[in-house]
Amino acid sequence: MIVEILITQMPYLLHGVWVALQLLVCLLALGFVLGLSLAILEVYGHWTLRWFGVLFERIFRGIPAIVLLLLFYYGVADFVDISAFTAAVLALGLRSAAYQSQIFRGSILSISQGQMLAARAMGMSKPMAIREIILPQALRLSIGPWTNEFSSEMKATSLAYVIGVVELTRQARYIISSTQGNILAVFAVVAALYFIFNWLGNWGLYRLERKLAVPGFEQGGQG
Amino acid sequence: MLLQVENIHKRYGTAEVLKGVSLNVVAGQSKVIMGPSGTGKSTLLRCINHLTPPDQGRVLVEGVEITSANLNKMREKLAFVFQDFNLFTHLRAVDNVAVGPRKIRGMNKVAARDLAMRELERVGMVERAEAYPAELSGGQQQRVSIARALAMEPKVILFDEPTSALDPELTGEVVAVMKQLASDGMTMLVVSHEIGFARQAADEIIFMDGGHILEQGPPEQLFASPQHERTRQFLSRIGEGGAGA
């Protein structure tokens, strides 16, 4: 009986996974671009930019994700007409930018100063040195910590449920209320889907980290 | 005059590290700067290519003041070899050498790689072209970094203690490469206490102390009859001249 429900409802759950995946990709992409820019500005920019970066981080790391979602959806929707999905991308993406900027800043600062000196001494401009020399090294070092950020954001997509994004968790609620189904069984399947989703992502990132590894450059690796 | 350094002053906080240093290097010359630790030798080299902007003074390359035009363009003429190599850790040896020609000088990939292989040949590192820096010994890394400098086809190469981070048995291979460059007519300004290089390859030794140039002269003269007591003490400490150990 419950198995039948789960099988007939599986397309809806998978659609929920698909929406969650879209949300995750969008928010991580926004967080990546903004977080990396913030990190570069904080390390190499004028002190006012550094100050702005710190303020941004404090704000977005200091407010619960669910409150951010509600603020962006109900707050912003008063001025511009945005969908729940867009509001979720903005709220979670900006928050992710705050976390990601910390990851990237840490990696950039861990690159030896001599790398920048050598690049500048050759005649590279600062932006070229950052692009050609610093970032290829810093981004490699970031993959490990970034995997954690991937996992927490993947789980955070379920919070978008509160503003009505029809992602996996909300699909589960629909199924439960429309079929009077077994709450525990449905959520067990949902949990398994999140787990697989997360596991695949981590596996992919680990593969990427190995693929890009440079001898003598692994974190705590053989050298 | 290829390189003119005029009246360089630099202070860090209250400490005046360079107190008006001037020197000239003619094309094809090698000059070696010596002096006690903390005397401002590294600071001087960095002021010359403005990695550390001096507080006062001028640097001219082929008569052009280096801050008068595009500083990055001018730095291409002044290669720098570091004590701790600073090879780009994520690039193979050949790419460390090719990255400058490719990205800065705008050469295409194939041409840059060919040039890089030729420069690696010059320093005897062709066999290890595909190795990453972490897979090379210190001496090998320093030779690759010299090839990286050469690939920019600079007018002058500035060396800051290129052998002092190396185990004694590895200094020889780097000194040999530097001697070869000097005899090929490369213009070099070298901070180093390598007596062998100084004696055989330097046209002039510059002795620095306390942010000044205390004395300078051809190696045979400076080593045999230093004018200042400080120079004598220093030379005997590094095992050369006077009451040498």
Ligand SMILES: Nc1ncnc2c1ncn2[C@@H]1O[C@H](COP(=O)(O)OP(=O)(O)OP(=O)(O)O)[C@@H](O)[C@H]1O
């Ligand atoms: N970035 C800096 N900030 C403050 N002080 C500095 C800085 N760089 C160098 N100094 C100081 O300037 C003085 C000269 O340093 P420098 O490295 O030029 O000496 P050096 O002659 O190269 O010595 P060594 O033989 O040990 O390499 C030292 O007292 C040093 O502590």
Ligand SMILES: [Mg+2]
């Ligand atoms: Mg020094």
